[in-house]
Amino acid sequence: MLLLKLSASDLLTLNARRRMVPHLAARWRHFRGADASLSERSAWAESLVSLANDLVAAERGNVEMIVECAATVDEVVRSENARLIDVVLVGRHPERGVPSVQLVELKRWSMVTRVERATADLLYVPGMDEAKKHPALQLRSYYQAFTSDRGPFRKAEFECGGFAYLHNATEESVRPLIEVDAPTGAYARVYTRDRRPALLHDLRKYFAVDGADSEAEKMLANMGLRNTRLLDAMIRSHGADTVFTLRGRQKDVADQVLETAAKVLPDPESPALVPDERRVIFLVTGGAGTGKSAIGLQIKAELEAQGRTVNYASGSRAFNGALQEHVGYGDRAFKETFTYFSNFVKAPEPPLDVLICDEAHRLRDRSTNRFWKPEDQGAGPQVDELLAASRLTVFLMDEGQSVRPNEVGTVNLIKEAAARHDAHLVEMGLREQFRCGGSDAYPRWVRALLGVSDEKAETWCPDGLMHVEVADTPEELERIIRTEALAGASARMVAGYCWPWTKPLGKSKRLEADVRIGGWHRPWNADSDSFCADSAPPSKIWSVHENGLGQIGCVYTAQGLEWDWCGVIMGEDMVRRDGQWVFRRGKERKEKDTDVKRVDRPGSFDPKVKAGSVDDEEFARLVRHAYHVLMTRASRATVLYSTDEETRTYLKELVGPVEIYALRPTWENLPAEARKPHMPRPGRGSRGKNRKKSRKKKGYDLTLF
Numbered sequence: 012m013l014l015l016k017l018s019a020s021d022l023l024t025l026n027a028r029r030r031m032v033p034h035l036a037a038r039w040r041h042f043r044g045a046d047a048s049l050s051e052r053s054a055w056a057e058s059l060v061s062l063a064n065d066l067v068a069a070e071r072g073n074v075e076m077i078v079e080c081a082a083t084v085d086e087v088v089r090s091e092n093a094r095l096i097d098v099v100l101v102g103r104h105p106e107r108g109v110p111s112v113q114l115v116e117l118k119r120w121s122m123v124t125r126v127e128r129a130t131a132d133l134l135y136v137p138g139m140d141e142a143k144k145h146p147a148l149q150l151r152s153y154y155q156a157f158t159s160d161r162g163p164f165r166k167a168e169f170e171c172g173g174f175a176y177l178h179n180a181t182e183e184s185v186r187p188l189i190e191v192d193a194p195t196g197a198y199a200r201v202y203t204r205d206r207r208p209a210l211l212h213d214l215r216k217y218f219a220v221d222g223a224d225s226e227a228e229k230m231l232a233n234m235g236l237r238n239t240r241l242l243d244a245m246i247r248s249h250g251a252d253t254v255f256t257l258r259g260r261q262k263d264v265a266d267q268v269l270e271t272a273a274k275v276l277p278d279p280e281s282p283a284l285v286p287d288e289r290r291v292i293f294l295v296t297g298g299a300g301t302g303k304s305a306i307g308l309q310i311k312a313e314l315e316a317q318g319r320t321v322n323y324a325s326g327s328r329a330f331n332g333a334l335q336e337h338v339g340y341g342d343r344a345f346k347e348t349f350t351y352f353s354n355f356v357k358a359p360e361p362p363l364d365v366l367i368c369d370e371a372h373r374l375r376d377r378s379t380n381r382f383w384k385p386e387d388q389g390a391g392p393q394v395d396e397l398l399a400a401s402r403l404t405v406f407l408m409d410e411g412q413s414v415r416p417n418e419v420g421t422v423n424l425i426k427e428a429a430a431r432h433d434a435h436l437v438e439m440g441l442r443e444q445f446r447c448g449g450s451d452a453y454p455r456w457v458r459a460l461l462g463v464s465d466e467k468a469e470t471w472c473p474d475g476l477m478h479v480e481v482a483d484t485p486e487e488l489e490r491i492i493r494t495e496a497l498a499g500a501s502a503r504m505v506a507g508y509c510w511p512w513t514k515p516l517g518k519s520k521r522l523e524a525d526v527r528i529g530g531w532h533r534p535w536n537a538d539s540d541s542f543c544a545d546s547a548p549p550s551k552i553w554s555v556h557e558n559g560l561g562q563i564g565c566v567y568t569a570q571g572l573e574w575d576w577c578g579v580i581m582g583e584d585m586v587r588r589d590g591q592w593v594f595r596r597g598k599e600r601k602e603k604d605t606d607v608k609r610v611d612r613p614g615s616f617d618p619k620v621k622a623g624s625v626d627d628e629e630f631a632r633l634v635r636h637a638y639h640v641l642m643t644r645a646s647r648a649t650v651l652y653s654t655d656e657e658t659r660t661y662l663k664e665l666v667g668p669v670e671i672y673a674l675r676p677t678w679e680n681l682p683a684e685a686r687k688p689h690m691p692r693p694g695r696g697s698r699g700k701n702r703k704k705s706r707k708k709k710g711y712d713l714t715l716f
Contacts, residue, residue, distance in 0.1 A: 014038040014039060014042070014078045014079040015031075015034065015035060015038070015475060016227065016231070016475035017076060017474075018072060018073050018075055018076070019062075019063040019067055019073075020072035020073070021475070022059065022076055023063050023067065025472070025473065026056075026063075028667075028668075030472045031056075032055050033469075033472065034452070034473075034474060035047070035052075036052060038079075038451065038474070041455065054097075054119055055078075057178070058117035058118075059076070059117070061176075061178040062076070062098060062115065062176060062178075063076060065207065065210055065214065068211055069211040069212075069214040069215050070215070070220065071102070071218045071220065073220065073223045074100050075100070075102065075224065075227035075475075076098055076099075077100075077101060079095050079097065080095065080096045080098075080099040080163075081093070081094065081095060082094035082095070082096055082152075082153045082156035082162065083157070083162055083163075084161060084163060084234050094153055096114050096115070096116075096153050096157070097115055097116050097117045098114075099113075099114055099157075100218070101226050101227045101230055102219060102222065102226060103221070103222030103223060103225070105220075107170065108222075109168050110167070110169035110229060111171075111217050111218055111219075112157075112164070112169060112171045112172075113172050113173060114150055114157060114174075115175075115176055116150050116153075116175045116176070117175075118175055118176070119177070119178075119179050120177050120179065120180055121179040121180050122136070122180065123136050123143075123184075123187055125187045126142045132144065132145050132194070133145075134188070146175035146188070147193065147194035147195075147198060147199035150174075150175065150198040151194070154171065154197070164229075164230065164233060167233075170217070172197040172198060172200070173197065173199070174199075174200035174210075174213075175201045175202070177201065177203050177204075178204055180203045181204055181205045182205055184203075185203060189201050200213075228681075231476075260439075261301075263439070267293075267439070268310050268403075269310065269313055269314070271291055272319070272364070272365060272403055275291055275403060276364050276365070276402055276403065290398075290402065290432060290435065291404075291437065292398070292403075292404050292405075292425065292432075293404070293439065294408065294422065294426075294436060294437070295406065295439050295440075296409065296410070296422065296438070296440050297440060297441030298441075301409075302441060303369065303408075303409070303441065304407065304571070306407070306441075307369050307405065308323070310365070310405065311348070311365075314364065315348075319364040320363045320365075321348065321364060321367065322350055322363055322367070322400075322401075323350070323369065324350050324366060324397070325349070325351060325352070325368075325369045325373075326351065326373030326418070326420075352375065353379075353380065355378070355396045355397055355399070355400040356387065356388070356389045356390075356396055358400050359400055362399070362401050362402060363401035364401060364402055364403065365401055365403045365404070366397060366400050366403075366405070367405045368404065368405065369407045370407065370408075370570070371408040371420045372409055372410050372413045372420040373418045374393055374419055374420035375417055375418065375419065376392065377389040377391070377392065378396060394424060394428045395428060395431070395432075398432050398434070408420060408421075408422070408425070410422065412570065412636060412639070412640055413633075413636060415620075415633070416620060416624050416629060417619070447476070447477045447643060449476050450477035452472070452476075452477070453471075453474075453477040453643075453649075456469070456479075457642045457643060460665060461585075461638055461642075462592055462635055463635050468665055470665055470667045471667055477648070477649075478648040478649070478675055478676050479648065479651065479666055480649075480650055480675070481650075481651045481662045481666050482652040483652075483659075485528045485533075485580065486531055487652075488580065488650050489504060489533075491576070492560075492576055492578040495575065495648075495678050496560055498678035498679050500575040500576050500678040501574040501575045502560070502576040502578070503559065503560065503564055503576075503578070503644075504533075504562075504563050504577075504580065505563065505565060505566075505577060505578070505644065506565060506579070506581075506582060507565075507566075507580065507582040507584050507634070507638060507641070508616055508617035508637070509582025509584050509614065509615060509616060510525045510526050510527065510582070510610060511525055511599045511607075512525055513525050513607055513608065514538050514539075515537060515538065515543045515544070519543075519544045520537075520541075520544050522534035522535075522537055522543055522545075522547055523607055526563045527610070533561070533562065534547070534561075534562050535562060535563050535564075535565065536553035536563065536564050536565075536568050537550055537562065538550060545558075545561075547559075547561070547562060550568050551568075554569060554572045554574075563580070566637040566640050566641055569641060569644050570640050573644050573645065574645060574646070575645065575646055575647045575676075575678070576645055576648045576649075576650065577641070577645035577648075577649050579638070579641045579649060579650070579651050579652070580653075580654070581651065581652065581654065581655075582614075582615075582654055583595055583613030583655060584596070584597070584614050584615035584617075586653070586655040586657065586658045587655070588657065592631075592635075594615075594627070595615065596614045596622060596630070597610060597611075597613055597616045598611045598614070613654075615630070615634065648675070
């Protein structure tokens with residue numbers, strides 16, 4: 012957990028715009044489950060600004076200030092005993108060149124006296140009823156946790172110290188804090204208003220004038236807030252080895268699934284042992300970016316290493332296609348373990364040990380396909396087919412990402428199916444968010460903006476983790492996305508389904524520029540299973556192929572994936588009128604002498620949500636969910652554009668000004684640690700054939716892949 016990560020200079024700018032304290036309060040409420048007290052808010056407004064001013068005065072305005080930072084990567088932040096450090100200052104040591112960290116306890120005390128003459132451990136602060144511990148004792152606990160193996164830097168070499176800062180006090184007024192019998196240690200320094208020169212001197216001693224952004228990026232990565240993109244992680248590891256660690260609740264979920272599998276599945280190495288025969292279903296729920304796929308893929312790798320038969324099913328062609336293209340390339344057996352919900356009309360014989368169902372909110376009522384013979388269609392609920400396919404089933408679900416009317420996957424659906432099959436159901440929820448740069452604030456802001464949640468939409472406040480801005484034209488949006496992609500970032504443009512979608516034309520399979528905004532015309536991603544003219548990739552790999560940048564994706568080809576930068580075009584299906592969202596269906600017309608269709612009446616052209624398919628209320632819900640998916644695909648920055656001027660004005664009001672240059676994560680301005688180019692797909696045969704033999708069966712190493 013952290014509430015804010017900004018350099019001292021940027022924090023002062025944010026405060027000058029009167030947006031720092033409201034942002035911190037909103038983040039506090041989200042993490043802690045209660046409103047921040049007036050005392051807490053006042054402390055942020057006074058003490059944080061004082062400390063930031065001192066850093067700037069010491070010519071160390073580049074030092075990163077991480078506010079209300081958890082002392083360990085798996086701290087239970089809603090606990091009364093949560094160790095939350097007021098500020099962690101992060102930079103580079105000027106002499107050793109290693110990360111340099113100072114843990115800061117901010118106090119607005121102006122005077123203290125001893126409670127007991129014999130010790131300085133307990134203090135009386137005028138105006139406070141209870142005795143207070145010496146700040147150094149708090150810092151000692153934080154220091155020990157922060158520098159432990161569970162701290163953000165783990166076993167890496169770094170310099171660490173700490174100090175209490177009492178900017179309202181003088182040395183004389185808080186004499187008990189600094190007398191000879193006060194606690195001592197690397198974390199026990201005390202600075203007051205009249206000791207400011209010493210503080211400035213020490214800040215220069217602890218921090219270099221540059222390198223702070225790089226060291227902060229390392230720390231965020233170690234905290235799990237800058238995780239490797241899912242596909243890149245699998246490519247690096249070939250689906251097997253360590254890339255980054257499952258954290259907190261993620262680890263708990265994976266632990267329990269693996270432990271349960273050991274109890275209910277036959278042991279390949281000890282076939283004489285009779286397992287527990289009970290059928291078990293795991294239902295893991297969580298929003299976008301909470302690590303559901305990471306858990307699923309980790310479980311798959313661990314169980315396969317034990318010799319289990321495991322399939323990974325999804326309702327998304329784009330997600331499966333990306334995995335098969337980038338990870339299983341050249342390995343047919345591996346690719347075949349990634350499949351679709353509809354592939355289990357006939358249960359495998361013998362049944363699989365484990366079936367992992369990702370994006371279970373995309374479950375259909377029945378398994379059907381217009382190309383199948385009647386006898387090959389599913390006869391019963393699709394969820395029953397999936398349960399019949401294996402002994403242990405894991406459903407990974409986010410009900411907020413259901414975007415089609417025929418998607419029936421809900422918590423209640425799984426519960427009812429478990430009851431029908433007399434199965435033991437284990438429900439587990441994920442809360443921590445690891446997409447969108449690790450920013451919990453951004454997905455909540457998107458949900459409020461779109462009306463997906465009941466929260467009031469408020470002006471976006473930069474938090475140093477995620478960036479958002481609004482483009483004035485589609486040309487500007489494309490320029491930003493192309494610039495970042497050419498510099499090395501992963502980037503794509505996506506849009507609401509607000510234009511007709513033409514199939515590739517002629518023998519050359521030319522893509523028609525269906526998405527037309529004024530004089531700006533671009534094609535949708537190819538509605539094809541093979542490459543088209545100008546090497547445009549097929550739809551299932553558009554999201555990861557280098558030639559996909561020139562086409563516009565939609566919710567069906569973007570769901571489940573992510574890029575560093577994502578340009579989102581809002582069409583006329585969702586526009587702002589009189590302080591409310593208005594949802595509109597479009598109408599098409601055919602071009603004279605051609606089969607190409609154009610917009611006759613602006614609105615939605617999604618054939619899945621036609622008037623005859625869903626009513627107006629359901630239509631509005633699905634459109635909101637579609638834009639929620641599109642707006643949460645980026646890991647660093649989202650660029651928004653609406654074709655409607657009134658909507659565009661509303662977006663600009665909510666996004667606010669973006670003049671803080673350092674907060675815009677332009678690829679060329681990021682530290683080297685943050686510039687991780689998209690991995691190329693592996694060559695044929697690069698996947699280790701003897702992976703299973705090289706891994707131990709016992710002693711689960713719960714690291715991703």
